[in-house]
Amino acid sequence: MNAPDQPYTVVIGLETHVQLLTNTKLFCRCSTQFGSNPNTQTCPVCIGLPGSLPVMNREAFQLSLRTAVALNCTIPEFTKWDRKNYYYPDLPKGYQISQFDLPMSQDGWLEIFDPSDRFAAKRVGIIRAHLEEDAGKSMHDEAAGKEDSRIDLNRTGTPLLEIVTEPDLRSALEAKAYLTELKLLLTYLKVSDCNMQEGSLRVDANVNLHIETDDGLVATPIVEVKNMNSFRAVERALNYESERQFDIWQETGQRLGEVPKQTRGWDEHQQITRPQRSKEESSDYRYFPEPDLVPVVVKPESVEEVRSQLGELPAALRQRLQTTYDLKPYDADVLVNQGGALIDYYETVAVHCEDGRLASSWMQQDVMRMLNEREIDIADFSLSAESLGELLIAIRSGELDRSRAGEVFQKMLSDNWSVSEAMADLGIEKVDSAATTDLCRELLAAHPAIVTDVKSGKTKAVGRLIGEAKKRNPNINPGEFRDTCLELISQMNGED
Ligand SMILES: [Zn+2]
Numbered sequence: 001m002n003a004p005d006q007p008y009t010v011v012i013g014l015e016t017h018v019q020l021l022t023n024t025k026l027f028c029r030c031s032t033q034f035g036s037n038p039n040t041q042t043c044p045v046c047i048g049l050p051g052s053l054p055v056m057n058r059e060a061f062q063l064s065l066r067t068a069v070a071l072n073c074t075i076p077e078f079t080k081w082d083r084k085n086y087y088y089p090d091l092p093k094g095y096q097i098s099q100f101d102l103p104m105s106q107d108g109w110l111e112i113f114d115p116s117d118r119f120a121a122k123r124v125g126i127i128r129a130h131l132e133e134d135a136g137k138s139m140h141d142e143a144a145g146k147e148d149s150r151i152d153l154n155r156t157g158t159p160l161l162e163i164v165t166e167p168d169l170r171s172a173l174e175a176k177a178y179l180t181e182l183k184l185l186l187t188y189l190k191v192s193d194c195n196m197q198e199g200s201l202r203v204d205a206n207v208n209l210h211i212e213t214d215d216g217l218v219a220t221p222i223v224e225v226k227n228m229n230s231f232r233a234v235e236r237a238l239n240y241e242s243e244r245q246f247d248i249w250q251e252t253g254q255r256l257g258e259v260p261k262q263t264r265g266w267d268e269h270q271q272i273t274r275p276q277r278s279k280e281e282s283s284d285y286r287y288f289p290e291p292d293l294v295p296v297v298v299k300p301e302s303v304e305e306v307r308s309q310l311g312e313l314p315a316a317l318r319q320r321l322q323t324t325y326d327l328k329p330y331d332a333d334v335l336v337n338q339g340g341a342l343i344d345y346y347e348t349v350a351v352h353c354e355d356g357r358l359a360s361s362w363m364q365q366d367v368m369r370m371l372n373e374r375e376i377d378i379a380d381f382s383l384s385a386e387s388l389g390e391l392l393i394a395i396r397s398g399e400l401d402r403s404r405a406g407e408v409f410q411k412m413l414s415d416n417w418s419v420s421e422a423m424a425d426l427g428i429e430k431v432d433s434a435a436t437t438d439l440c441r442e443l444l445a446a447h448p449a450i451v452t453d454v455k456s457g458k459t460k461a462v463g464r465l466i467g468e469a470k471k472r473n474p475n476i477n478p479g480e481f482r483d484t485c486l487e488l489i490s491q492m493n494g495e496d
Contacts, residue, residue, distance in 0.1 A: 009210040010242045011219075012175050013167035016182060017160045018192045019134070019200040020063045025157035026133045027054030027097065027293075032159075034198050038152035046133075046157035048093025053292050060131065060159035061296065063191040064104055065306050067161055068129045070189055070313055073108030075303045080295035085286045090136035090151050098162075100287040103130035104296070110165075110185070111315055112177040115330040124178050125166030134158040155199075161191075167206065172238035176231050179203060184314045184337065196230055203228055207238060208256060209245050219256040220249050225273055227265040237266040241273050317343065325356025334364055342368075342378045345385045352389025355396055362392060366409055383413055390419045399423075399430050401478050431475045433484070439469055439476065440485045454489045462486060 025032055028045035044052035068075060082100035108126035136153040163182070169175045183201065186192045194201045208222045225241055228234045241264070248254065264273040312320070314336050321332040321343075335346055342363070350359035367388070371378060391408060394400045400408060400423070411422035423429075443465050444451055453461035462485045466478050 006242075007211065008242070008246055010169075010171055010238070011167045011208055011210055012169035012172075012238060013206045014165045014169065014175060014178060015204045015206070016163045016179070017134075017202040017204075018067070018163065018186060018194070020060050020159040020161055021190065021192055022057055022060050022063065022159055024057060026057050026060050026131070026159040027157055030157065036154055038150070038154060041154040042156065047153055054097065054290075056293060056296070057159060061104070062306070063159075063189075064129065064131050064161050065298070065303070066189050066310065067163075067186065067191050068105030068108065069303060069306050070185055070310055071105070071108040071110055071126050071129060071163070073105035073126060073129060075105050075298055076102065077298055077300070078102065078295060079104040079298065081290035081293045082287045083290050084132075085288075086284075088135060089149070090138045090153070090156070092136075092153065092156070096133055096135060097290050097293070098132035098287075099130035102295075103128045104298070105129045110178065110181060112174060112181050113329070114173065114177055115333045119171065119174055119177075122168070122174075124168045124174075127164045127166055129161055129163045132160050132162060134160050172235040172242075175205065175238055176235045179231050179234060181314070187339065188313055189310070203234055205234065205238060205241075207241050207245070209242060209249065211246075211249065218249075220245050221254055221256050221259050222261055223273075224261065224263045225266060226263060226276065227267075229268065233266055233268060236271060237273060240271065244273065321356075325350050325360065327356055327360055331357075331360045331364070335360065338368065338378075345378050345381075348385035349389045349392065352386055353392035353396060355392060358392050358396065359389075362388065366406070370413070382416060383409075387412060387418065394419055394423070398477055398480060400428065404428055404474070428475055431473060431477065431480075433480070435473070436476060436480055436484050437488070439472060440481060440488055443468060443472075444485060444488060451489055451492065454486065455492075459486060462489075 022032060025046055028043050030041045030043050030046055045054055080102050081097050083095040084098045085095045087094055106128040109123040111123050113121035134155050136151055136156040139150045169178060183194045186194055192200055205225045206222050209220045211218045225237050228237050263276045265276045267274050318332045318336045321327050335343060346363050350356040353359055395405050407426055408422045411417055450461045450464060462482050469476050469481050
């Protein structure tokens, strides 16, 4: 399906490298702490000295298993390790321990959706998720005035889970939605801190175009795009790359298979992709089974145990919030994105005031804004969920309107007061219906034009009186005032 303004379909598959939250590396006991002095977290195993022997980190495997099960993958009973051979300055062993033909999981899916409905919800296929060790880091020309390159091996051997999707994504927007959902899932699973700046989440994209021509459907050569350091960069790089590929196709007519696969890097500064070293085919890596590690046997009972301990994951939680509290998908999504403790707070408020939508609106417009302003978590928020619930009950009963409720909220927050204490301090008391009716009569008599408008069907005209009504009596309830005015006008109709 082409976007309306595009003469082609973009086809995208993503490879995500997720650094797992373990204290130690995948095959040795070195620390995985980020930001230490270069080469202080190494040992004979992770720098590959002869005679050293790797031992698998069980925790890393468990975290991978959690993730794979949550991604609806099949978990084979038998999985093994392979050496992926290549020479790179930051890979002193000359090979990386990875998984080739028997990965620890395969054939899963992750559902993505757009809260703003720009594309339909869909399942993105996961080809496989496998464990591997990270390489070190090369630093070029980083010190001012120096032209040397340096290697930091602290990262060497850090556990990574590589998650590879089917080429199911059809736009940069869908790619971004996939990454957003994946990151949220990983956060809920507590398997990674997903910090892109520190390299805990790295994304490569394979992208090409399908173009409808007079000779049928044509596919352009696949390009792998690297070096995207934020989701925004992914979206921009993919948009740029699709346009670039379309231009190249118009110029050369090159099709898939006619040129070798190209690797390009995203240049954040110039907002373009540039060619990088050519991509190796997997036969170039000369994979062979790692002789120093035993294969891993995963019993079906262990998989079931992991499944039973996953907890409520984002998709299910979103669904439950929509059903239980009558929330719109967008609002449920906003809350789910905030995670754990904030959801608990919200649910307490919603149950207390018996109005899920009102509670959601207050969470988003007032509570979350306040948390952002004060840069605190919900755990440090001074107003209890029950007190906020009381405030919302006062709104529902008509005791308070939105703007006065805002003042009460501020008072409750700053002075740690209850709703009634804050209302008393602000001099708020409910205006009885006789007083409201008197005020309506008075203002309608002073504004005959508004009465005429309402009679001709423009009921909204009453709204023009609310400001003046509030000036006369700040405690007036706008909803009640409006209804009373309309009622009075309809009675005047009868008198005509
Ligand atoms: Zn080590």
